[in-house]
Amino acid sequence: MTDITLRQLEYFISVLDRGSVSDAAKDCNVSQASVSSALAQLEKRLKVTLIARGPARRARPTSAGREFGIHARSILSNVSDAVESLNDESSILQGPLRIGCIPTAAPRMLPATASQFGRLHPQIDLSFVEAHPLTVQQMILHGEVDVAVMYRKQVQMEGITQHTLAEVQLHALVSADHPVADRAGVDIAELIDDPLILLDSPPTAELLVSQIRGVGYEPSVRWLIPNAETIRSMVGLGLGFSLANAVPHPDTVTFQGMPVRYLPVTNPEFSNAIVGVTMAGTRLSKKLRAALDILRTTAADTDPHRWREQTAP
Structure with a gap:
């Protein structure tokens, strides 16, 4: 497998996330030709079609592409964690972090979380996805988001670890x-x-x-x-x-x-709780730990009991 490079995997995942070669090229700060060439080399080495080109030059993964994407994300995440482990003394967090959230909790959790990351960890490339409870669980299991926010009683799938953010009434x-x-x-x-x-x-x-x-x-x-x-x-x-x-x-x-x-x-x-969920067995990197800490702070700051105390005569 020496013909497969981390750069090829990075470009492939970017195409999956952005939905087109042109957007992936902008995201990776390279030319479209570089991304197209890397994809072609990857598909040739694997002897499968990973990306189907559709109307308006949109790119969609084939079934093989979706399956390979799960493993490719895991590989890139493991490499990132390995590099990070050598720099545990550094307080600077950087790189991509993808947070999923159910729509009902998103207004409560996402804006303040984005603001806190911008203030505390400006070098983190933060992105959000809103989706229904079953969908965000699938996204966790497929490696499409790093952590997702939902309610404890909505968690129905195996292979997911729950991290309590706050009790809710x-x-x-x-x-x-x-x-x-x-x-x-x-x-x-x-x-x-x-x-x-x-x-x-x-x-x-x-x-x-x-x-x-x-x-x-x-x-x-x-x-x-x-x-x-x-x-x-x-x-x-x-x-x-x-x-x-x-x-x-x-x-x-x-x-x-x-x-x-x-x-x-x-x-x-x-009674219920709002939880952050991650893929079971995933190492809690510094970025994930920071995300869970910020999500807990956000949940505490938006507790309706605090608002009632603030508005009481």
Whole structure:
């Protein structure tokens, strides 16, 4: 395998991530011809087609390319870790770091994380991917992201290690004129007769319905909606209530400017945690440790209990 070089693997992975040879060339700061030549040499050596060229010169991996990409990422990651291990005394972190996140947690976690990295580790090439829980787990297992943020009860796949970032409390989202709107907390039994509007992001709705049934109630699910902002607007209009682990600032209103209320659900059965997940067996490099530390700080800074304390009279 002496004909295969790390540079070829680097260009190949860049094409996978960027979706075209031209974008990969810009990312790697080389010419398109260099990337194309490296890909051709790699495919010739392996005797398989790794990249299929589609319309508008877009590049998509073949089945062989996807499989090889998993191993190529692992090789590059191991080499990076090996180099890093020789420089453990250095406080400077650099190179790429890919963070995945479920859409409901992204507004809470990603902006402050990006800001912290920019301030503390400006030489890190940080990138983000938002995807549904099942997808981000697949991306972890395929080496497409280094760490992903989700909720503990959403983790369903083998081969993943969980790192607790913060405990979370489920909240009920109700309209500002709902009978329980001014309460400090609510039992799920007090809302069970209302229509329920849930986020359509598997397995989120299924898990919540199962938990409600587990405490002895049958929810009346009115709609499954893929957008949290749309759900907030529907609740603001009094069309039902919803449930969420991600709680925005108390001043948040709907798209139409209507106030809503997020009330802690007091049933202990609904406890959960926000976690960072990595591929099982992966060495926690300095970059990954820094990422987990920053994610924990972000989770603590956006804890809804802190906001309630800050806004209390």
